[in-house]
Amino acid sequence: MTAAATDVGTAMAAAIPAVSAHGVTKSFGHVRALRGASFEAFPGQVTALVGDNGAGKSTLIKVLAGVIPPDEGEVRVDGEPVHFTDPLDAKRRGIETVYQDLALVPDLDAAANVFLGRELRRMRFLHDHAEMRRRTRNAFVELGVGLVQDMRVPVASFSGGQKQGVAIARSAMWASRVIIMDEPTAALGVIQTAKVLELIERIRDKGLAVIFIAHNLPQVLQVADRIEVLRLGRRVARFGRGEADVDRLIAAISGAYTNDEPT
Amino acid sequence: MSTAMAPEPVDNGGDARTRRSIARAVLANPTMVTFGALAVIILAFSALAPGLFTQGSNFVQLAQNVAILTVVSVGTTFVIITAGVDLSIPSGIVLGQVFAVQALKLLPLGEGTTAFDATANQTTALSVLVAVTAALLGGLIIGLINGVVVAYLRVPPLLATLGTLGAGLGVALILQDGVNSATYALDPVGNGALIAGIPNLIPIALVVVIAGFVLLHLSVFGRHTYAIGSNPEAARRVGINVERHLLKVYVLGGVASGLAGFLSLSYFSTTSIGGFSTANLxxxxxxxxxxxxxxxxxxxxxxxxxxxxxxxxxxxxxxITGVQPYWQDVAVGFVLIAAVWFDQLRRRSRDRG
Structure with a gap:
């Protein structure tokens, strides 16, 4: 809907990150999950966060999503330091998260899921389901999610890819700055994965900052505008589009290559 | 209105396909299946005993008989949709009765008597109001304890409400010194008919049903009730206060029981401490x-x-047809099993990866 704004968003990308982490540390007991991690995601760009198991990816996105507060360091939104106390805090700042388990309510339909906790109301206590369904349908059409013929059935009857579509579209409808996705294609087949990647690009083209965690490196190279590599709780490398290939990414993930001086 | 934006999927497959999709929609909807079962039962008895069973007065009598159970069942519907259960209904009902009686005893009526001793024609709006309020309070207390124990102490609802079932009945016995008390003060409510020919219990139950319908199906509260029963973690992530909502649902169940207590007291003109022991089931x-x-x-x-x-x-x-009425228990038992089995089948066929 905002084609013009998209171009501006991409052009301004280099200026201020939509969300960023600076020297963040986080320990769970003896485990130091993050050791001075930094991260940046720009509006109108897909930023992939890669790293081996235990590199701290999940912890980092939880910090960005307001799920856990950092021990040290700082999170900034549009360059402004913020202190999230809970995920709702982050949502209020326009940061939405698609969790790996999707967090959908299986017995409710798509519109009820999309608007859950933020229902449109009539007379203060009634919900306006017709309007919620209409807006959901429009958003699905705009994002190319499909599913508009299934607006009345509970999402339990959807396939894995369709559920993923609903979860991502829900975040896209509410996010005004950033969407964080934790392995959005992990459980999907080839065709469904292609559809989700397409959806990610469409959301980026709306001018949002998209952050996604993925293990499939060819996929990362295909869709990411920027790649940040995390290793042992710290950023070790970052690449723009076309600056990396699979071998270099593997080298960065395993510690054989670095282009980011640790702080 | 919403169709203006995107075309509805139009079924052009002709009548046969439409009919088949309607049949499928009906079968997929458990309510429609149960409704069909009720319709079949009514038709069968209408054929077997056309004179007696189909009389209008028989249906009015039936509606009055089920009114009290209807009121508690509306509350229980909310509780069960949260994947909970409320076994404490009998104690909610009985505490409602006992609280109402005790409150009436506190309301003076002049010359050393209280509203409790009033005859039917001495009943005042005030004594009815006092009795209702007290009965609702009795149910509210049980519901509040259920809610706190289930939602915040995380005791499984089956055991939490089993506990309040026993405790509530015990408190009722203590307050009553172990005996029931009879009062005719509420007779105009329980045995009157504001609308000619329709006993009061029927419109009261109807109001509760309509209120329950609006709250469950049309309100945000109902929407969140479904969400919590379906996936509490998803509800929590979008910022719904799951514990507080559960508390409200159990309070709702308790208040419905308390109201049923008031209605039964006014209908039977006596408390019945042992009389509702299977109301929960x-x-x-x-x-x-x-x-x-x-x-x-x-x-x-x-x-x-x-x-x-x-x-x-x-x-x-x-x-009416002269069959031993105990067959009702047998029939209901098997119908219940069939209904739950049907729900299982539906879930299994619906859930995909």
């Missing part, structure tokens, strides 16, 4: 018959209404 049966899933997330008020009627119609029909 009857309510759960009605709710389950109505297609509400004991696993949470699915259910409807209309279904519950039908579920309340099925056992009542069976019993009534058996009596």
């Amino acid at each position: 009857q309510a759960i049966t009605a709710v389950a018959l109505g297609g509400t899933s004991l696993f949470g997330g699915v259910g409807s008020i209309i279904g519950t209404l039908i579920g309340v009627w099925i056992p009542a119609v069976l019993k009534n029909g058996f009596i």
Whole structure:
């Protein structure tokens, strides 16, 4: 809907990150999950966060999503330091998260899921389901999610890819700055994965900052505008589009290559 | 209105396909299946005893008989949709009765008597109001304890409400010194008919059903009730206060029981401490018959209404047709099992990866 704004968003990308982490540390007991991690995601760009198991990816996105507060360091939104106390805090700042388990309510339909906790109301206590369904349908059409013929059935009857579509579209409808996705294609087949990647690009083209965690490196190279590599709780490398290939990414993930001086 | 934006999927496949898709929609909807069962039962008895069973007065009598169970079942529907259960209904009802009686005893009526001693024609609006308030308070206390224990102490609802079932009945016995008390103060409510020919219990139950329908199906509160029963973690992530909502749902169940206590006191003109010991199981049966899933997330008020009627119609029909009424228990038992089995089948066929 905002084609013009998209171009501006991409052009301004280099200026201020939509969300960023600076020297963040986080320990769970003896485990130091993050050791001075930094991260940046720009509006109108897909930023992939890669790293081996235990590199701290999940912890980092939880910090960005307001799920856990950092021990040290700082999170900034549009360059402004913020202190999230809970995920709702982050949502209020326009940061939405698609969790790996999707967090959908299986017995409710798509519109009820999309608007859950933020229902449109009539007379203060009634919900306006017709309007919620209409807006959901429009958003699905705009994002190319499909599913508009299934607006009345509970999402339990959807396939894995369709559920993923609903979860991502829900975040896209509410996010005004950033969407964080934790392995959005992990459980999907080839065709469904292609559809989700397409959806990610469409959301980026709306001018949002998209952050996604993925293990499939060819996929990362295909869709990411920027790649940040995390290793042992710290950023070790970052690449723009076309600056990396699979071998270099593997080298960065395993510690054989670095282009980011640790702080 | 919403169709202006995107075309509705139009079924152009002709009548046969439309009919088949309607049939599938009906079968997929547990409420419709139960409704079909009730319709079949009513038709069968109408054919077997056309004169007696089909009399209008028989249906009015039936409606009055099920009114009290209807009120508690509406509350129980909410509880079961959260994937909970409320066994404490009998203690909610009895505490409602006892609180009402005790409150009436505190309300002076001049010359050393109280509202409790009033005859039917001495009843005042004030004494009815006092009795209702006290009865609702009795139910509210039980519901509040249930809610706190289930939602915040995380005791499984089956055991939490089993505990309050025993404790509530015990408190009722203590307050009553172990004996029931009779009062005619509320007779105009329980045995009157503001609308000619229709006993008061019927419109009262109807109001509760309508309120329950609006709250469950049309309000944000109802929407969140479904969400919590279906996936509490998803509800929590979008910022719904799951514990507080559960507390409200159990309070709702308790208040419905308290109201049922008031209604039974005014209908039977006496407390009945031992008289409602299976009301919990009857309510759960009605709710389950109505297609509400004991696993949470699915259910409807209309279904519950039908579920309340099925056992009542069976019993009534058996009596009228001269069959031993105990067959009602047998029939309801198997219908219940069939209904829950059906719910299981539906879930299994619906859930995909």
